[in-house]
Amino acid sequence: MSARSPTNLDVSELSGRARDIFRLVVEGYLDSGHPVGSKALAGEGGVDLSPASIRSVLAELEAGGLLSAPHTSAGRMPTTSGLRLFVDAMMQVAQPNEQERAAIAQRIAAPGPVENALEATSALLSDLSGAAGMVMVPTREPRLSQVNLLPLGETKALAVLVGEDGSVENRVLELAEGGASPSVLEQAGNYITAQLAGRTLQEALSAIRQDIKNGHTALDDASRDLVERGLATWSEDAQKRPVLIVRGQANLLDESALDDLDRVRSLLDDLENKQSVAALMQRAQRAKAARIFIGSENRLFALSGSSVIASPYHDAEGKVIGVLGVIGPTRLNYARLVPMVDFTAQSLGKSLSRMIG
Template sequence: MSFERPIREPQPGLAQLDRRSREIFRSIVDSYLTTGEPLGSRNLSRLLSVSLSPASVRNVMADLEGLGLIYAPHASAGRLPTELGLRFFVDAMMEVGDLSVADRDAIQRQVAASNRDRSFEEVLTDASAMLSGLSRGAGVVVTAKHDPAIKHIEFVPLDPDRALVVLVGEDGSVENRILALPRGLPSSALVEAANFLNARMRGRTLGEARSAIEEALTGAQSELDALSTRVVEAGLASWAGPNADQPRQLIVRGQANLLDDLKALDDLERIRLLLEDLEGKKEVIELLGRAEIGDGVRIFIGSENKLFSLSGSSMVAAPFRDEERKIVGVLGVIGPTRLNYARIVPMVDYTAKVVGSMLRR
């Protein structure tokens, strides 16, 4: 398994933490990742491998707090790890194990089953849903926008000024767009435009058909009247715009999982902000794109990324490759900062490898 630990300059004092300080810090982090609750000195003293009084534990906790690794959410409360503390734990202390046989089998079965007579997007959607189910976070995938060969196109009138364009791919995919219509357009013009496009697009991708259609339009006066030509040209502009602006597609599954383990009202607000983050597809795509640098799993924690600066969330992500060993996408898990990193890192890594192997078959 490849987990890429970023090379960073150690914070002053962190590299010099003694064994007792590290054990206390690890206990606070482990408790937070398991329960989300602060851990107090009295309970912490009972968890340690050596006998240490609550007063001695508090002294060590004060030192850890001074280093910025932990904090007290309320007066007289126990301690929680800060984002710096989580980053230090992930980079320097976390022990990443291997996946269980049951998890490996579940991933293999889900992705392999999805690969049978299904489109690439459907395979990735199922992989995202599977990651969500295993991690109890939101599963995310970003990949290049698929451009299937066209099987059929149809214009459906909605009102005098608009029509629904239905584009059916040979892989079974369906894409709908709203198209503004010229005033006074007769319904026969929509039929003419659909016939014209179907004759030239069937069996081609949009990219392949576009230049041929534009060329044909210059000599189409005998086939199309002026209004029908305007519909075709408007349709081409409509299809070109979103593809040019967003050449990558984002798949998110399992957002509801984020609501399952709320501890308090501030958790509800944090999750609300995270769900808003997931709606900002451009920002999520840009963050996932950063995981394409290098082969290993990348971990992004809290406000060290602009996207999660308000919600205080984390993402574990890894790239996957096609038959030419080219990176064609990234998949991962997004959730609260108390994700079970040690379990999710190998899960994301293995899923990326399985998806990649399916693409190379």
């Protein structure tokens, strides 16, 4: 195999023995996190070739861009391109068994508000993967039952939005110059609660604005300004701000991380910047099943060399309402986790459809 652009390689171009050796190297690396040497490949359960023949094939695979040889080891490990070829063309997935399916569905469907299901799902994904679990909050707004406005300094107020499903969300609202008195906040909160009950912010925005425009309210100027300011801010915020729940970051600091602290530190920094990770997750929204993002294929993980397995989840009408997934080192157990992430997405979608109807 001559050296060429790894993106042009196809599994059909590999000889039978090259395919076998490549698969053993990748599976060995994913299992141990360490490069795989020719001695291990020639051992029990390996290939029936001489060490010299194995080394020759390894050199060909390295020249083709599928394997690399870290300078600290004589063994080989898959490159990003090698992992991509493996997961796209050679990986045999292991579907979750009945016991695992029942456990996942039961944990997600535990009683409580939507937030509990999302938190439980993120923690569940972390437990399943041994890495970090991520859930992007549904893009649809909850139907509200109550809004309270509380003073938060001279120029800000805290809006406490209570949903019909029991969810609670706090949002900070910038006040007009001069702030707002407690009585103005109370009047505005009472009015919004009365008008929004059973509606989403988006649904109620035009109705309330029309109400104010036609003078059908008893609000004074200060309260009216506060209501309009709040609704405009929240409505825009709901569309532009994906909320990402991440659990299990501590799992990323395992024993193997001690050999590569810079990579792990970079990954944790990436997770702190949730907006960038959420933007990557959103790329999986239109996928029919789990998408796999591997290492340096994405600028976000160019330094940390991490992988993401992400899958969309849907409401009862089949509309995508969010994305969930796991993030960790490139040696994730893709064969097990890809179908597990898909099934978890299906279970979360069904559970949320019952909650938010």
